[in-house]
């Protein structure tokens with residue numbers, strides 16, 4: 001494929017503009033918000049850099065074909081025109097996922113099968129049943145327009161590679177990064193998470209403040225592609241970090257096991273020095289000394305852990321502590337339950353868009369700076 005080509009960065013519905021802003025700030029060309037993500041244009045080094053550097057992207061997909069297809073024979077013919085041998089390694093394992101909407105081709109399984117056949121014949125690849133380790137190829141047919149994309153990421157990008165230990169309801173790192181951005185946080189002030197669990201929010205914040213690439217500790221699907229240039233990739237990875245500030249992040253949780261996990265995860269992420277972790281209940285929470293910053297917290301919500309009635313007391317206590325002790329701080333609260341958010345008594349603005357997460361729909365509620 002001749003660059004520039006289209007690169008699709010996936011994002012949760014509603015949060016695409018935050019990812020577009022991140023992509024623009026990182027120098028990607030022509031970011032455009034579309035439902036479910038952001039398109040940018042570029043070449044292979046941009047694909048690698050998007051995977052390595054963008055914190056809000058769920059996956060980085062490479063558009064390898066877009067054409068109108070009115071019937072399966074046409075899809076078959078056009079899928080064979082793609083230069084699969086130049087795109088994918090010989091003899092790999094591939095999984096084709098297709099979705100059809102408002103199109104004359106309506107049988108997703110048959111569409112996937114046509115594309116799979118084109119790929120396997122051109123590359124000697126075999127079909128994989130499971131995602132694990134297989135190259136994903138995505139076929140989308142919408143209003144008779146078929147797009148075929150390769151997933152360059154492999155494992156989803158929220159798997160940064162250093163959160164080996166998780167608690168009951170971990171937040172995805174990509175969402176933590178997008179919610180930090182939604183709060184207008186720029187990496188220059190402290191972040192406090194008083195219910196930090198395995199440490200996702202403070203670890204993500206510490207990485208941003210330290211200017212570290214989120215993908216520094218993991219592998220990507222594109223590393224096995226013929227277009228991959230190990231020397232250029234090594235040079236990208238060797239860029240020195242560009243710290244935004246010396247700000248320190250604070251995490252606490254009443255569960256000692258969670259705090260131990262957070263400490264181990266932070267050490268693996270190489271940000272242990274930027275984190276202050278403590279085992280404490282929210283009732284004992286006090287703001288760190290120094291200038292105010294952001295409290296971003298993801299308390300338990302009924303459907304996953306705990307009992308909703310008990311949770312009203314917990315949210316009420318959290319709100320009371322923040323209102324009494326966190327003058328000048330901004331607050332971001334992530335929850336699936338509006339009633340619980342209101343129980344904090346915090347002066348929230350209207351909430352952010354609904355975001356699917358772990359079978360629930362969560363929203364970001366923002367308040368402050370508190371008076």
Ligand SMILES: C[S@@+](CC[C@H](N)C(=O)[O-])C[C@H]1O[C@@H](n2cnc3c(N)ncnc32)[C@H](O)[C@@H]1O
Nearest residue numbers: 170171195196197198200253254255281282300
């Ligand atoms: C939804 S989890 C947070 C997950 C975290 N964001 C992560 O990614 O791992 C909620 C956390 O609140 C903690 N928690 C519940 N009640 C608490 C309290 N009264 N004080 C402090 N932490 C509490 C739980 O131990 C749990 O780790």
